[in-house]
Amino acid sequence: DAGVTQSPTHLIKTRGQHVTLRCSPISGHKSVSWYQQVLGQGPQFIFQYYEKEERGRGNFPDRFSARQFPNYSSELNVNALLLGDSALYLCASSPGTGGHEQYFGPGTRLTVT
């Protein structure tokens, strides 16, 4: 079975630009969560979507937004990029909401210059 997929793998953007990151969950999983990981730290929770509805939001500015599609894939959008947005963006897939195990995709490495 295919695991979680994310695209693109790497991305270089300039300050002020906008970026869209994409994620496809494991087949049968209905929940997608997004995390940001900077070097030397654990991942930080950004959003959770379940059945196309936002179920959780972390402490990130409104420049960050996301959505989930009917096929349960998801997009993370970041507007007005800052240098500090440079990080590894991770998508995690789980069967549902709650305390289920979550499985991460390979991540998207975003560099803002």
Added chain:
Amino acid sequence: QKEVEQNSGPLSVPEGAIASLNCTYSDRGSQSFFWYRQYSGKSPELIMSIYSNGDKEDGRFTAQLNKASQYVSLLIRDSQPSDSATYLCAVIVTGANSKLTFGKGITLSVRP
């Protein structure tokens, strides 16, 4: 106080030894506990989950949970050089949907 703390590290053990990784958490409403392994430049890989007090074994890995003392640990028996990685402890608090709260990780090095 940070929600999930992994203070010991980096950790270096010889090949074949037992590696013991510890994690404490602050929210008594935490219900689900996970250990992820992350190789340099890669994404986290789930290696253990534990939900109730006691031990849970899977191959060379044993997770231990003590909710009264608010700690969770991971033991790796017969450590191999391929176990060299950063190990992340994560918890989900009741009512927090699927929000994983991570510690900063412990880097383990297994010396051949």
